[in-house]
Amino acid sequence: MTENRDCTVAGQRELGEDYFLLQVAWPELANQVCAGQFVMLGLPDIGEMLIRRPFSVARTVASEPGRAPCSFEILYKVYGRATRAFSRLRAGAVVSVLGPLGRGFWLPDESEHDRTEIVLVAGGIGNAPFPLLLQQLGPRAQHVSLFFGGRSREDLTLLSWFRERCQVITTTEDGSEGRRALVTEPLAEKLDDDPNRRRVVLACGPQPMLKAVAEICLAREVLCQLALEETIACGFGVCLGCVVEQRHPASEFERYVRVCTEGPVFDAREVIL
Amino acid sequence: MSPAVRTAVDLGRGLVLRNPLLTASGTFGYGLEFEPFLDLARLGGIVVKGISPKERSGNAPARIIETPSGMLNAIGLQNIGVMRFVQEKLPALRERDTALIVNVFGNSIDDYVTVVEQLEAEEGIAALELNLSCPNVEEGGLEIGRSPRSIEQVTHAVRQRTRRALWVKLTPNVSDISETARAAVSGGADAVSLVNTYVGMVIDVERRRPVLSHGHGGLSGPAIRPLAIAAVYQVCQAVDVPVIGIGGIVAARDVVEFMMAGARAVQVGTANYNDPAIAAKLVDGLVEWCAAHEVADVNQLVGAAQQ
């Protein structure tokens, strides 16, 4: 169940310039959160941060292997005021957290899993929800492919962690890692390679990438789920600030759906980007 | 909580709230969404999202953007309409042990009358609050709340049709808020609540256009607090009905500040997003403040800073 709590920062690690991995202690959340769900993160003093910021839960962490997780991680890039403030947090600091929030990715169940290939597409920091997804898949993760693109190799955070767990295909715009291309290029090739294979594509990243991924998948009738971003103020459905337009609303009144509540993950056929 | 501090406030027409803390319309959903975080019975009351005759889908995104110490919104008054409100929300809300205030808006006198008439037969509503910050289709789109004459007309029309406590919510986007407050009172308002949001705009300098799809939006949050305090202070000198203070409350001392400016009760808005339990915490904070300052009754604060 969604709760609002002040939590202790268990640690923070810098992953190259402007990328951080923040670990927050909250066992109950770590045990129930699903990949694609998010939390609102703020500072305990409302005077320092009026509007909290949304972040995907990137991973959960146990105190020792085999134990239930006791904390969760947020993988983020420094953009502006809030993320810069978070980047200065150290172990022992207190953050205010609301979560878990939203509807995450929905995965083929175990019986169907052998027949449905899971394809992940991440652009830059859009890789954030995928470590948790791979954790939740366990050994099945090795059959997953991750198409991971960025401007440069510095944008491909946690790359070796991903490589240990699934098939990774990298692209960069400057060619510093993997193929010099947009991530959608090898994705389209993959889908065309074996067009009759049953697949589901899960994508997270900048809007233009999501748009391109949706087009590629819709044109090939491949199931596709998109993790969308909109400005979030409350995160739990009450401000109505975070909407996107539905493709087939049941009525004029239902034209917009809330990213924080009906999403952030949507079927690509449901929304207009 | 210190039992020594008396917190009940009288807002007229027999409506006594257990404490002065209310939640502001549009920032507290239909109230029920906040139950995982706080006990609604701790609050003086809740003001639910504005209701119109028909459901509305609202504006295209982007609808919100953070601003220095505040936020700008142009939600477009998305709501489920009075029929569905009565069928889907009211049955649960009236079971709650808190004063329920229904915020009403429309684009014509008829719209307000329609909603109020449909609510009149329903049990469990403590007061109506009229949001007049909408364009009036009958007056060429001029905002009702900017014209004293329209305010008086709408208030009067509603007054004829309700036995309930009637509050008029004032927009601060006028040259003289005392004048619009007086118009509401002469139309029959039992109390006035202020302020609604200030008109604002943020421009995306890379895209060279306003961030919000609607262009301008309504500014709320601590950024507007000194403006709202000044408005409350001024209106309290102009009218004799209770004044409900709204604008940028995030802490107990902000509540005290509004009350000292003359407000009998207050509404918390944007801060609910940051902490969905804040309204209940502010009740405790207000009592603690009073206890620490040897104030036995919160009513002693009302207008304390007025000269």
Ligand SMILES: Cc1cc2nc3c(=O)[nH]c(=O)nc-3n(C[C@H](O)[C@H](O)[C@H](O)COP(=O)(O)OP(=O)(O)OC[C@H]3O[C@@H](n4cnc5c(N)ncnc54)[C@H](O)[C@@H]3O)c2cc1C
């Ligand atoms: C559901 C969801 C999950 C997200 N998960 C992650 C994640 O795992 N890792 C990560 O690095 N980023 C994530 N983001 C984006 C992250 O929320 C923004 O980068 C962050 O809010 C920027 O705040 P800032 O103050 O540093 O930047 P600002 O200077 O405020 O703005 C920089 C940019 O961030 C975006 N932004 C600002 N405020 C908000 C807001 N209230 N809600 C949403 N976006 C905003 C805007 O696009 C803006 O242009 C997610 C966003 C959403 C909606």
Ligand SMILES: Cc1cc2nc3c(=O)[nH]c(=O)nc-3n(C[C@H](O)[C@H](O)[C@H](O)COP(=O)(O)O)c2cc1C
């Ligand atoms: C997202 C949002 C939606 C709002 N919707 C309404 C509304 O439907 N009706 C209304 O009378 N006021 C509405 N308001 C205004 C608030 O009730 C309040 O007057 C204003 O936000 C100032 O208080 P604050 O600074 O504490 O937020 C809205 C404010 C926000 C931020």
Ligand code: FES
């Ligand atoms: S962020 Fe408030 S409704 Fe989604």
